[in-house]
Amino acid sequence: MGYICDFCGDQPSLVYCRSDAACLCLSCDRNVHSANALSKRHSRTLLCERCNSQPAFVRCAEEKVSLCQNCDWMGHDASTSNSTHKRQTINSYSGCPSSGELSSIWSFFSQSDSAGESACEQELGLMSISENIESTSWDPTVNTISHNSAGVAEVNGDCNVDKGSGRTRTSIPEYRPAPQLLDQPAGSTDTSLPKFCPQTKYPGLSEDDLYDDFNIDEVDLNLENYEELFGGSSIGLVNAIQPACSNAASADSVMSNKTDSILYFTTKHAHSSLSFSGLTGESSAGDYQDCGASSMLLMGEPPWCPPCTESSIPSATRSDAVMRYKEKKKTRKFEKRVRYASRKARADVRKRVKGRFVKAGDAYDYDPLNQTRSC
DNA sequence: CACCATGCTGTTACCACAGCGCGAC
DNA sequence: ATGTCGCGCTGTGGTAACAGCATGG
Numbered sequence: 001m002g003y004i005c006d007f008c009g010d011q012p013s014l015v016y017c018r019s020d021a022a023c024l025c026l027s028c029d030r031n032v033h034s035a036n037a038l039s040k041r042h043s044r045t046l047l048c049e050r051c052n053s054q055p056a057f058v059r060c061a062e063e064k065v066s067l068c069q070n071c072d073w074m075g076h077d078a079s080t081s082n083s084t085h086k087r088q089t090i091n092s093y094s095g096c097p098s099s100g101e102l103s104s105i106w107s108f109f110s111q112s113d114s115a116g117e118s119a120c121e122q123e124l125g126l127m128s129i130s131e132n133i134e135s136t137s138w139d140p141t142v143n144t145i146s147h148n149s150a151g152v153a154e155v156n157g158d159c160n161v162d163k164g165s166g167r168t169r170t171s172i173p174e175y176r177p178a179p180q181l182l183d184q185p186a187g188s189t190d191t192s193l194p195k196f197c198p199q200t201k202y203p204g205l206s207e208d209d210l211y212d213d214f215n216i217d218e219v220d221l222n223l224e225n226y227e228e229l230f231g232g233s234s235i236g237l238v239n240a241i242q243p244a245c246s247n248a249a250s251a252d253s254v255m256s257n258k259t260d261s262i263l264y265f266t267t268k269h270a271h272s273s274l275s276f277s278g279l280t281g282e283s284s285a286g287d288y289q290d291c292g293a294s295s296m297l298l299m300g301e302p303p304w305c306p307p308c309t310e311s312s313i314p315s316a317t318r319s320d321a322v323m324r325y326k327e328k329k330k331t332r333k334f335e336k337r338v339r340y341a342s343r344k345a346r347a348d349v350r351k352r353v354k355g356r357f358v359k360a361g362d363a364y365d366y367d368p369l370n371q372t373r374s375c
Numbered sequence: 376c377a378c379c380a381t382g383c384t385g386t387t388a389c390c391a392c393a394g395c396g397c398g399a400c
Numbered sequence: 401a402t403g404t405c406g407c408g409c410t411g412t413g414g415t416a417a418c419a420g421c422a423t424g425g
Binding site for chain 2 (some may be wrong): 031340341342346347350351353354355356357358359360362
Binding site (some may be wrong): 226338339340342343344345346347352353354355356357362366368 | 410411412413415416419
């Protein structure tokens with residue numbers, strides 16, 4: 001990733017698509033993400049101009065560079081004079097925005113960066129998460145779990161109203177093109193810094209839908225069933241997170257509300273880099289940084305995690321949400337995705353000894369075709 | 376409370392080989 | 401520039417082995 005567009009391999013990359021884990025030039029970004037409805041839902045943001053590999057989440061007004069969380073920390077450490085630099089959050093976007101719309105989100109974004117209007121822009125030139133929101137079945141009150149949902153731009157500005165149901169989404173702030181200036185210096189990190197991460201979209205239960213096209217499946221590979229999601233096997237993960245959370249609720253209180261905390265983790269996991277299992281003590285925050293979500297595991301309390309999870313969510317609402325979540329999971333398909341049907345076909349008929357493939361002609365104890373033994 | 380045995384669940388390695396990708400020519 | 405060849409790697413499923421956790425004594 002980085003420097004050159006992953007798609008065309010020609011133009012400098014400018015945009016990072018977390019769904020595709022790809023760095024794209026603006027032109028390819030439009031082309032790729034205008035392909036279908038699912039790709040339009042991909043959340044994209046600018047590419048970090050320092051490391052050229054991570055999604056940027058903040059714009060340093062002084063240095064005029066877009067930075068990922070890691071580079072921001074490195075460059076604006078409290079011990080340096082740079083810590084006083086004014087920085088502006090960089091919102092992510094979905095859909096197929098025009099350069100003008102990008103400029104409206106990112107005041108620093110120059111329309112000259114773009115290569116002109118595409119057919120996609122002319123036809124679909126709106127960025128929106130409304131489609132995603134509509135698809136969610138979660139109660140809006142559940143979404144109040146997250147309070148930092150300003151991360152996604154809503155150009156048509158009606159995100160507070162669920163078009164499908166007409167319900168008011170009080171928890172989702174209206175998009176304001178005016179830049180958010182970060183007044184606090186980066187040095188006062190611990191608790192404040194992760195909270196302004198704009199990349200984290202609606203990390204409540206509705207994430208399930210927002211990232212349905214790719215993330216949840218990957219989560220499901222690791223957390224196959226509901227019992228595991230809500231049961232003890234995740235305790236270790238939560239406990240692993242816990243020591244890093246300087247001001248988070250105690251592990252006991254977290255686990256006392258298993259459903260919610262595991263859902264928090266699940267959605268975070270869905271947001272963060274694809275594999276969590278490889279996280280070791282030697283790993284740095286930057287290694288697992290996905291602009292906030294994953295690094296927050298290391299750096300502090302997630303911004304969407306309310307100080308008191310137990311009291312802020314009515315138990316009826318929670319159980320209602322859990323019930324819907326269970327139903328939804330039930331309807332999902334967890335079939336293993338076979339990439340090469342021909343290989344599967346061969347494996348299906350291959351003779352085995354204790355489950356292992358044997359050479360053709362050798363003795364076997366299992367024949368998938370006729371269930372007989374050769375010896 | 377600590378320890379141990381038992382049972383259950385989830386993960387991983389193993390095997391052969393067709394087919395794919397890539398470099399060399 | 402294009403086609404051919406050879407080599408190395410990948411991925412496929414059932415099973416055993418192993419790890420980890422929960423429970424009861």
